[in-house]
Every structure is written in structure tokens, then in C-alpha cells.
Amino acid sequence: MSTQFDAIVVGSGISGGWAAKELTERGLTVLLIERGPMVEHQVDYKTEMLAPWELQYRGQGDAQLFARDYAIQSKGMSFNEWTYHHFVNDRENPYQTTAENPFQWRRGYQLGGKSLLWGRQCYRWSDLDFGANAADGHGCDWPIRYADVSPWYDHVEQFIGVSGSREGLPQLPDGQFQRPMAMNAVELALKARLQTAYPDRKLVIGRSANMTEEKEGRSSCQYRNICARGCSFGAYFSTQSSTLPAARATGRLTLITDSLVDSLDYDPKTRRVSGVRVLNTASRERKTYTAKVVFLCAGRSTA
Numbered sequence: 001m002s003t004q005f006d007a008i009v010v011g012s013g014i015s016g017g018w019a020a021k022e023l024t025e026r027g028l029t030v031l032l033i034e035r036g037p038m039v040e041h042q043v044d045y046k047t048e049m050l051a052p053w054e055l056q057y058r059g060q061g062d063a064q065l066f067a068r069d070y071a072i073q074s075k076g077m078s079f080n081e082w083t084y085h086h087f088v089n090d091r092e093n094p095y096q097t098t099a100e101n102p103f104q105w106r107r108g109y110q111l112g113g114k115s116l117l118w119g120r121q122c123y124r125w126s127d128l129d130f131g132a133n134a135a136d137g138h139g140c141d142w143p144i145r146y147a148d149v150s151p152w153y154d155h156v157e158q159f160i161g162v163s164g165s166r167e168g169l170p171q172l173p174d175g176q177f178q179r180p181m182a183m184n185a186v187e188l189a190l191k192a193r194l195q196t197a198y199p200d201r202k203l204v205i206g207r208s209a210n211m212t213e214e215k216e217g218r219s220s221c222q223y224r225n226i227c228a229r230g231c232s233f234g235a236y237f238s239t240q241s242s243t244l245p246a247a248r249a250t251g252r253l254t255l256i257t258d259s260l261v262d263s264l265d266y267d268p269k270t271r272r273v274s275g276v277r278v279l280n281t282a283s284r285e286r287k288t289y290t291a292k293v294v295f296l297c298a299g300r301s302t303a
Contacts, residue, residue: 001254005031008276008291010261011298013113017239017247018156019295024250031289032253033278035260035298036109039116041240045230047082055081072104078117078228086116086228107299111257115238117228120209122162124153124173146173159246160237161215164207172204178213180205181221209237218242258282264294 006028009019020032038044052058061081066074073079073087088107097103108114127146134141150173157176165180183191183205191203210221218234218241227236234241247253258281265275265288275290 003287003289005029005254005289005291007031007293007295008033008289009295009297010276011035011113011296012111012239012244012255013108013297014115014118014239016113016295016297017115017243019297020247020253021243023295024247024252027252029252030247030254031291032247032255033259033261033276033289034111034113034255034257035281036111036113036257038257039111039230039240041234041244042232045232046085048226048229048232050082057081073106075104076106077119082226083117083228086110111255112239112244113298116230116240120227120236122157122160122164122175122207122209124175125149126171126173128171160209160242161211161213161218162207162209163212163221165205167202167204169202169204175207177207178211178215181208181210181212211235217245261298265290 007019007023008031009016009023010033012020012032012034016032016034020030023030047055056062059081061074061084066079066084069089069091070079070084070087072090073084076087079087086108088109093107095105106114106117108117110116125146130142130145133139153173154176162175162177163180164175164177166174166177168174187203187205194201194203210227211218212220214220220233221235222233231238231241244255248255256278260279260281261276262279263277264273265277266272267274273294275288276294278287278289279285280287
């Protein structure tokens with residue numbers, strides 16, 4: 001395998017998968033590096049179809065194990081006996097915060113990263129958001145506004161598949177939506193009451209990267225409510241279901257897993273990063289890969 005590429009992308013989560021897709025589709029040879037193990041779409045979602053009685057703790061998990069090894073991860077959404085193998089072991093991967101600013105760091109070390117775990121809610125920022133700092137005098141003003149990123153919102157939504165309703169709200173811009181999911185009876189009743197009591201307020205269905213229509217080999221949502229186990233139908237956006245197949249289809253992607261980037265090579269003459277140093281966590285072999293550009297997409301935190 002070559003050690004020279006046009007671009008190196010470190011991390012295969014939502015941002016890393018997108019970088020690999022966009023770069024390969026524009027003609028670059030790309031090395032995508034993931035520190036965790038391979039999770040192949042439709043093959044390696046090992047608990048996806050298991051019933052509660054097929055698990056030792058019926059889906060609730062071992063409370064002592066979770067308290068000892070997953071003290072932070074277990075506090076988050078979608079963490080249970082079906083999914084805990086997609087989260088890092090907190091005992092083996094400790095971090096520190098200050099008492100004044102505690103922070104719960106959700107992490108997933110496997111191909112696809114947290115794209116297998118995220119909540120899939122997709123909302124566009126409006127000019128109200130981009131202009132908030134300048135309006136209230138806190139922090140720095142954003143150098144862009146909604147008009148600058150609107151075409152990129154279109155590009156992403158059309159590719160990943162986002163369901164939602166068009167509402168014409170200036171504070172919540174509409175997007176390139178598939179048909180919205182239906183509200184249930186309670187939600188419809190609440191919506192009607194709100195419209196009567198508060199005509200200026202709207203109850204809208206969530207805008208979600210769960211598809212309601214089939215798209216390019218991906219099925220529509222099955223409404224199973226077990227997304228975090230992995231979705232063999234490809235109904236929600238993940239690296240496995242969406243960006244990775246697109247990058248692979250170009251023939252310009254090289255993917256390596258179980259490979260930890262422990263440092264960057266910096267060229268003082270050009271004042272640029274020229275490559276990465278990688279430790280294979282299975283064989284303990286070390287290699288250096290070089291490229292014209294390096295994208296660091298690993299370890300993005302989500303509270």
C-alpha cells in the first residue's frame with residue numbers, strides 16, 4: 001500500500017466521512033484513518049436485531065459494569081446493553097474538567113464514530129443565530145451570514161436525506177426536505193390547542209436525518225426506534241450508509257482501521273503539516289503517511 005496521498009483524513013465520523021466523500025469526488029486520492037475497529041454496514045451491527053430476552057440483562061445492562069467503566073457515557077441518550085460497545089470505556093480513556101465547568105464527553109471509537117450514535121436532528125441556523133453575538137455584545141461577530149451557508153445546507157440535506165415540514169419561519173429556515181413524519185394523536189391535539197391559544201406559536205415535527213422516502217439504495221425509516229444499534233436499512237444518515245459508500249465508489253479511497261494517529265509531521269520549511277504518524281493498535285506496527293493536506297476530524301465533542 002502506498003504511503004503517499006493527496007489528502008489524509010483522520011477520523012471517520014460525520015465530519016471525517018464527509019471530508020473523504022467530498023475530496024475523493026473531486027479527484028483526490030484520500031487515506032481515511034480510524035482508530036477504532038471496522039464496522040461494516042449491514043454486517044457488523046451485532047445487536048441490531050436482538051430481542052431483549054437474547055441479552056443477559058434484557059437490554060438494561062450490567063449496572064456495576066456501567067458504573068465502573070462507563071460512568072460518563074452511560075448518562076447519555078441511547079446508551080444501553082444493545083449499544084454500549086459503540087461507546088468508549090471511560091475508565092480506560094479518562095479526561096479531566098474543572099469543578100466550575102464540568103463536561104460530559106461522548107465518544108465512540110469505531111468506524112463511523114458518533115455518526116452511529118447521534119440524535120439525527122438537523123436544523124439550519126438563521127441570521128438570528130449568526131447575528132446574535134453582535135446583537136448582544138458577547139464574543140466575536142460571525143464573519144458569515146445565512147446566505148453564505150444556505151447553498152451548503154442544500155448540498156448536505158439533498159445528499160443525506162432529511163425529513164421535515166416547510167413552515168416559513170424566519171428563525172428556523174426551511175430546507176431540502178423529504179416529506180415530514182406524521183404527528184401522533186397527542187401531538188396533533190397539542191398543536192391545535194397551541195394554534196387556538198397562541199396563534200403566533202407553531203408546533204412542528206422534528207427535522208430529522210431519518211428518511212421517509214427511499215434514496216439511492218437506502219430504505220425509508222422503519223420506525224423501530226433502535227437507531228443507535230446501527231441501521232441495516234440505511235434509513236438514517238451515518239458514515240456507513242451514506243458518505244463512505246460514495247467515497248468508495250470513486251476508487252480513490254483507502255481506508256485503514258485500528259490505526260491511531262499519535263502525532264503529525266510538521267515541515268518547518270513550508271510551515272505546513274506534511275503527514276501523520278500512525279500506530280496500528282492490533283499489530284503495534286508504526287507507519288508514516290504523507291499528503292499535501294491533512295484533515296483532523298477526530299474527537300469532535302458533543303455534550
